[in-house]
Amino acid sequence: MTYSGLTWDHPRGHDALAAAAGDLVHWDVQPLEGFESHPVDELCARYDLVVLDHPHLGEAVRARCLLPLDDLFTPGELTCWGAGSIGPTMRSYALDGRQWALPLDAATQVAATRTDLVGEAPATWDDVLGLARRAPVALSLAGPHAFLTFASVAVAMGEEPAADPDELISRQTGAAVLDLMAAVDALAPPETRALNPIGLLELMAGTERLAHCPLVYGYVTYADRTVFTDAPTVAPGGRPGSTLGGTGLALSTRCTPSAALLDHVRWLMSPAAQRDFLPRHHGQPSARAAWADPAIVGADFYRRTTRTCEQAWVRPRHAGYIGFQTAASAAVRAALAGEAGHRDVLDHLRTLYRASRTPEERAA
Structure with a gap:
């Protein structure tokens, strides 16, 4: 058979x-x-x-x-x-x-770098932003990855999303995450925003139009052309924020x-x-x-x-999560494009997450 x-x-x-x-x-x-x-x-x-x-x-x-x-x-x-x-x-x-x-x-989100173009991979998010000012750096934002990147940055900042299932993320952490993502994305090559992780790694490995992605799902098949390292931390020695x-x-x-x-x-x-x-x-x-x-x-x-894989965040797995992830990624992209204010987007993410869970799940 x-x-x-x-x-x-x-x-x-x-x-x-x-x-x-x-x-x-x-x-x-x-x-x-x-x-x-x-x-x-x-x-x-x-x-x-x-x-x-x-x-x-x-x-x-x-x-x-x-x-x-x-x-x-x-x-x-x-x-x-x-x-x-x-x-x-x-x-x-x-x-x-x-x-x-x-x-x-x-696999989990890790950093990918063309070290032949920019030298050592940045270890912290401050270092990522500094590199973005002098070399092509991009976030992974296509499809569900805008929210996954948002979640990973939140983890690095010390807060796992959905730890309080009614809130999804605190307003303070959520605002800090969107501010950081917007600062990096504003400097990114425009062509990168529509690329899935494979597309980003293909662009990085095959051209000089992308030198670093701080959070992209690791593929050992690209390790001969790209150096993969732990995801960035907020402070030296901190938790590398990543989504499994x-x-x-x-x-x-x-x-x-x-x-x-x-x-x-x-x-x-x-x-x-x-x-x-x-x-x-x-x-x-x-x-x-x-x-x-x-x-x-x-x-x-x-x-x-x-180290990043050992400490990666596990996403919620309730029946409505996939639909939430899709809608949340669109909301994060809208925030980065300046189409919606960060406060409004955070409120929308919270509403989307609550709506994705049944009353029984919310009560559990």
Whole structure:
């Protein structure tokens, strides 16, 4: 039997899965934008295995379209994979006391720099702003990334969004974040504002029109042309503000997993796959041991960004979050473009977030 799988259209998302699958799984791809926003229940209706982003869990659980992995793997296996995964990757795919996906791939927003053009990467946000005054620097703002950048800067400033779910973010922190983002964005090359992370890294790696992006999802596949380092802090030694990304491997309810398929998933999470096979096929492993292995392909990428990945913020995962993220990103872009005042945008973000959660979720 051949199972159907859907992943995202980039060597990091596809090559290792396809190389490992043989005749067991046929992998299709969707664009990065589909991975970020396409309703997961629609994908699960068509595919047995789905590579997804953890904020989709709420809508998936509500739609009952994923198989709980607690029913397919032993508690010992899940505990082992969780203990061995870097940062919050494993727990980001747990919701309502069940495990819904396994962290196949780990990524978070980090800094990317053409050090051959500008020298050492800036370590603090003051340094980022200073570099932007003399070299092309851009924020990641397309699609959902405007809000993700907003959230990451807030984390660096000492406040995780949604810690108080009724407020989303304090007015003081939110205003400081928008002011900083506006100052950096005002100096950015205009062509960068519509680019997703892959587009930004392509521009940086292939031209001299972009020298630094302080927050962009790290791709080891670009580490031969771009230097990746920890996300900026507000003060030296502070927390590098970053929003967790990466991918999880889930099984849909249309899937009747065979012993061979479950063994294949076990192998993808194994040390042999995580430390050797995936990296040799453009993958970006989730295992902490792989990130710490000096012999891994792209070892400098992992070494320079481990601290950020370990401390990354996990986004909310309620069923209305994806719609909120889309609307919130549009609101942040409006603030940066001067189309709306910062105070009004913060009020709008708070209203959007409250509306994204049911009364029961708000009361929990």
